Amino acid sequence: LSAASTELDNTASPDEFETVWASPTTFPEWLAAVNNQPLGQRFMVTSFVFFALGGALALLMRIQLAVSDNTFLTPDTYNQFFTMHGATMMFLFAVPFLEGLALYILPMMIGSRDVAFPRLTAFGYWVYLFGGILFYSSFLLRAAPDVGWFAYTPLSASRFSGIGTDFWLLGLTMVEIAGITAAIEISVTVLKMRAPGMTLNRLPLFAWTIMVVGIMILFAFTTLLVATVLLELDRTIDTRFFDAHRGGNSLLWQHLFWFFGHPEVYIMFLPATGIVSMIVPVFARRPTVGYTLIAVSGVVIGFVSFGLWVHHMFATGLPALSLTLFMAASLMIALASGTQIFAWIATLWGSRPKFTVPLMYVLGFVFLFVLGGLTGVMVAVVPFDWQVHDTFFVVAHFHYVLIGGVLFPVFGGLYYWLPKMTGRLMNPVMGHVGFWLQFVGFNLTFFPMHIMGFLGMPRRVATYSPLLQIDELNMIATVGAFMLGVGFLVFLVDFLLSLWKLPDAGDNPWGADTLEWSLTSPPAGYSYRVPPYVGSRHPLWESGPEEQENIVTRRMRQALDGQPCDWRGNLVTDALEARPQAIQWLPGPSYVPLFASLAVLVATVAILAKAYILVGVGTAAVVVSLFYWLWPDEEVIRLRQRSEVGRQAGLPLFPIGTASLPWWGMLGFVAVLGVILGVLVFCYFYLWLYSDRWPQEDLPMPRWQLPGIAAALLLMAAGAKWWGWRSMSRKWKKNVQGSLATIFLCLVGYLGLQLYIQLGVPFTHRVNAYGSIFWVIMWYQCLVALVGVAINLAAQDRVRKENIDLPQVSPLLVQMSGSYVYFTAASGVIVFVVLHVAPYLIGA
């Protein structure tokens, strides 16, 4: 690679190029940073702070459980601690850490200079940080949530729980937003920013898994987002979604929560398998056996993990038919997980592995995850699950899966990649000591819990009777927990010492095979001056990949050698074959993400304080920030228009369609909106199913005439979009303007009609669950249309300003606004049919 790079003509101005990509050095710059490397590090460091807090809570709980009838913690405090511990580890540590690792490593691994949407990365980080702080600030008010990390209704309803649950709901809503932004970021980066030649069959397995996880998060986190918002609405403005007295349904919460909750396990587990797949071949010193099977298994897990949510509800009284269908589905996921385990064992089998610290963690992972997987198969069987449900057996099972299956690979990955991030090697002796402390401590802690569970020790209860005769087992578990904690401390000390006085790591201390190890340690902010070419699955192990490269691609890369040097540009390639498609502008440092996230925080805190005027102020500030964020920057457009790099590379600088990153961002946004609509429609029919009458109580049937006209307006807007895009491709500016104006009028007309209908219905959201779901779906659709109006206005403004014969941003804006109009129309028709037609078709 380096040979290939030096052969290229270097016409760049290195100083300017490096300045454009410079990472922050001062505090104000630090606040405005958008580069993937500092932000990835911040995600990882912040998540480890939360990990330490969650771990401390766990140790306090183990002290409480060390002996029977202990009074070290009161039951209320114990409830708060297990809630905070679970929520911290699931929401504030595992997923953000893995996202941070991906944000840092992924671009280097796939040969990109940054991730797809740098400002979104910064926004995601700030929202995550503020959400986590908000969540933990509940301790300061002595109002920590105490309803479990699952917050089952009706326990979490306002009648039975205090403001702590609002902290849980609102803090985690912010974290969910961060998760969704990172998911869009990661998926688009893997699909569109791979180096030329990095086809799907050469994609590192970590990138495969993280791409699958990105798509999973879009569905899982969005579902949870809807659930938490609905519960918060129940608590603050008296909607009735989960209130059984007014037509709501408590089990609806469980369905929504576990539709997120089970994939969440695999959202954490899959990147961990990606880490394992990167470490095993390096230390086995041979290519991965069954690369394709591991990749396929990851995709299969990505799908099947969404079909297992009901196995968390085996004890809720669902029909036996449902239970058995989901039991079968739950057993099937072992097929894919087992395939991966066998592939790693096969890679190590017959090799002469180097038993370094990263590999030790991987071996520990294999042992522990197999145990956790086996107990997972056991609890997937309905009769067995009934026996151990809500006992410590389940606690043991999921800790084997989550600590064994996720945390051990995470530590392995840290020992593996930290030398790249810090430029320093870590002490192997301390690494081995830390590993064995963690491995032995973990098994001492959690293996006895299987037996305790069989003997009847319930989970989520602050103490137990001495008559159960499990004091010794509990004491062993507590000692093990402290040993585990010491193991983590050894890692921390090792890390700090490595920064202080341990030797330089060099560029590739492990003799690894993937692209990131071709860079300096630590790498430059831009990672690659010249986009690399990838001709093999192991680019650093197999020489001469440039010989496969065709001359056109080579010239494209040559043109990008240290270029562009007055704006941040990155090569975009196609999703399947990684052929160069365009040079995409990436934004530089900006305070807007920080302001936008602060505005989100203000609105959220205002909801907590019930200061509804301030909620409006915060929301308005969010909207203004987003407008400022998304509004095209004239200076940047001029720089791009003047740039020669596009002509030299033969690639567009103003790409449209699938060659454009914003187009993919819009696709992600529309996918999120689509999932929200899908979840709301599910809630509508679920509530209907368990109602004696629909609309509930004595509410009148909905009218369909005006809503029908409104839906027709949206279909007209969709038709106008088709006309506008056809005109855009023929450069007929007047027609494009006419089409945009027509779309605008249709959307505004639709909004007006929706508001008229909404305000005219003879009930409120408080009356019963039907009123609540009707109200929420109507407002959802109004918001969708309102965003459409905003995008349409932006497109109209650009078309008015620009000559559409020249390379400009208006074609992309017109295209994106049109795509959004299609979604708005589809969504509007679905809402019309569900709310206004279905009650007539199906009958009350």
Added chain:
Amino acid sequence: MEVRQESTAPSRKFGGLSPWFSLLGGGVAWTFHIMSCYVIAEFGCLLPARNYFLLGITGVAWMLIAASLASIAMAGAAAYVAWRGEQATPDIIPGQTDQAHPDQYIVRVGIIMNLIFIFIIVAQSVPILFFYRVC
């Protein structure tokens, strides 16, 4: 250095949506199967369909059988498209899957993945055999 003078135009053996369908068709079929099974079991068992019998089998079970057959057919169609794609591309040299043309690799992955999904759908359908008279 000798470099080959190739066009950057895609050299697709099968284009359009075929690669995506051959990759993801089985997964989409599985999604349809699990969701339809959930809806039919949860909703159907509360509706009169559980009391309708045809050939001694409840209306609910017939719906589940139909959903399962449709899902298997869809995953099978995806596997067939992938297999057709593989026929149209040269063989992959064993041990050199990373040197294969992307189309070759996609169809290979598609065949494996779709067969796995067919197996999973069939396995998930087994419980229907035990609940053909009751919910």
